Structures are given as C-alpha cells and as structure tokens.
Amino acid sequence: MAEALRFHYEVDGDNFTSAGAASVEVKRKLRQLGFDAELIRRVSIAMYEGEINMVVHARGGSADVYVDKDCVTIILADRGPGIPDIDLAMQEGYSTAPDNIRALGFGAGMGLPNMKRYTDEMKIETVLKQGTTVTMKVYINHTKQTEKGTSEEGK
Amino acid sequence: MTVLGLKETLNLTAFALPQGERHVRGGYAGDLLSWVMGKAEADDAWLTIMSNPNILAVATLTDVSCIILCEGVVPDAGVANLAAEKEINLLGSESSVFALAAQIARLL
Numbered sequence: 335m336a337e338a339l340r341f342h343y344e345v346d347g348d349n350f351t352s353a354g355a356a357s358v359e360v361k362r363k364l365r366q367l368g369f370d371a372e373l374i375r376r377v378s379i380a381m382y383e384g385e386i387n388m389v390v391h392a393r394g395g396s397a398d399v400y401v402d403k404d405c406v407t408i409i410l411a412d413r414g415p416g417i418p419d420i421d422l423a424m425q426e427g428y429s430t431a432p433d434n435i436r437a438l439g440f441g442a443g444m445g446l447p448n449m450k451r452y453t454d455e456m457k458i459e460t461v462l463k464q465g466t467t468v469t470m471k472v473y474i475n476h477t478k479q480t481e482k483g484t485s486e487e488g489k
Numbered sequence: 490m491t492v493l494g495l496k497e498t499l500n501l502t503a504f505a506l507p508q509g510e511r512h513v514r515g516g517y518a519g520d521l522l523s524w525v526m527g528k529a530e531a532d533d534a535w536l537t538i539m540s541n542p543n544i545l546a547v548a549t550l551t552d553v554s555c556i557i558l559c560e561g562v563v564p565d566a567g568v569a570n571l572a573a574e575k576e577i578n579l580l581g582s583e584s585s586v587f588a589l590a591a592q593i594a595r596l597l
C-alpha cells in the first residue's frame with residue numbers, strides 16, 4: 335500500500351440505535367483487506383467505544399480511519415463538552431453517563447480503558463466546552479499482547 | 490458444538506438463526522456492554538438480559554457465535570429482524586443466566 339487508505343464517517347449523535355455503525359463498517363473493510371482477526375477486533379472495539387462516547391457525551395462527531403502499511407490510525411473528533419479530568423476519566427469504573435444510557439448497558443466506565451487496552455498508542459486532546467479529539471494507533475505486524483494473551487503475530 | 494446443536498439440546502427459542510452452523514467454543518455472561526467488549530472472545534455464546542439493538546453491534550464486533558437472552562427476556566421491537574439481516578444468531582431461554590451457563594459449560 336503506497337498511500338494510506340482513508341475512511342471517513344459522521345457519527346450521528348441523536349441515534350443511539352445506529353451507534354456503532356461506523357465501527358461495524360470498518361471491521362468489514364479491514365476483513366476485506368485481509369487483516370488478521372485479532373487486529374480487526376482490536377481496531378473495531380476501540381473505535382466502537384469511542385463512537386459510543388461521542389454519542390453519549392458529545393452528540394456525535396466524526397471518525398476517520400487511515401490504513402497504511404505500518405498501522406491503522408483512528409481519529410475521533412467531537413465538539414462536545416470536553417473532558418475536565420482525563421486521569422479520572424481513564425479510571426476503570428468512573429463514568430459520567432446518565433441513567434438512561436446506563437439502562438442500555440453502557441456507562442460502565444470501561445470505554446476509555448478499553449480503548450487504551452486495545453490500541454498501541456492513544457492520545458486525547460481536549461478543550462473544555464470546545465471538544466475532544468482522540469487519536470489511536472494499532473500497529474500492523476506488532477500485535478500488542480492483551481491481558482488474556484490471545485494476540486498472535488500478524489500474518 | 491454448533492449454535493443449532495445448542496438450540497436443539499437446550500430447547501432454546503430462535504429469534505434469529507441465520508448462521509446455525511457456527512461453532513460455540515466458549516461462553517461469556519454479562520450485561521455491561523463495555524465489559525462484554527473487553528472480555529468476550531470470538532465464538533463464545535454470550536448470555537445476557539440486554540435486549541436493545543446495541544447488543545447486535547457488540548456481537549458483531551466481538552465475533553461471538555450467538556447471543557442468548559436469558560430469564561425469558563425477548564428482544565426489543567425490530568431487534569430480531571435486524572439480527573437476521575446482520576447475520577447474528579439471537580436465541581432465548583427461560584433459564585437464569587447462571588443455570589444456562591452451567592448447562593452450556595457441561596456441553597462444551
């Protein structure tokens with residue numbers, strides 16, 4: 335691949351039913367491109383968690399996915415309220431999701447920790463009342479060992 | 490064991506069974522979707538009481554072989570049709586999550 339492939343999605347902040355559509359589409363595309371199952375799983379789960387965060391906290395945003403020969407990069411950008419305390423937000427179990435979202439099974443406080451766990455690099459840029467951009471990278475052929483040790487070397 | 494085999498053996502309800510031949514190699518039980526995303530593995534049977542459309546995205550992304558709604562829970566309106574469309578096996582059981590997990594564990 336000489337140039338990066340780019341996929342762009344708008345994430346609808348008003349439609350909780352379709353949340354995850356972009357991640358499912360990225361998963362399908364990566365599968366078509368022949369990536370191994372563990373890499374696809376990591377990219378699509380990290381992206382899904384970010385997508386849900388944008389719907390829950392920021393009324394949607396945009397998702398861009400770049401695939402080049404070394405890595406898959408996911409950039410999620412929103413114009414939401416921003417994250418006041420990133421360290422706190424990164425703690426497992428900490429959540430500010432409202433009750434109606436929790437009733438759907440979200441808001442466990444595992445979204446950001448899952449995103450970090452499933453990616454090789456994660457950067458959060460946030461400005462209060464302006465928005466948040468999360469950039470995640472998953473390296474190809476250098477699969478991070480997850481806690482369960484289920485990763486395998488890239489094929 | 491296949492999803493169809495599991496359905497027949499445990500007398501599960503099939504809300505959608507587009508891929509009955511898929512194999513079940515393990516299981517995961519949970520209702521918090523991010524926990525499921527983080528812990529369920531490909532080809533697991535996922536036992537839950539969550540019945541909203543978001544379970545379909547979670548099932549697709551984690552590659553579980555089926556979702557089993559326990560405790561007599563039925564899918565929300567439209568979810569069974571959506572599952573069929575997205576080729577996700579969606580089953581149901583009157584059993585508790587604990588009882589069904591124990592039964593599945595004995596079969597695998």
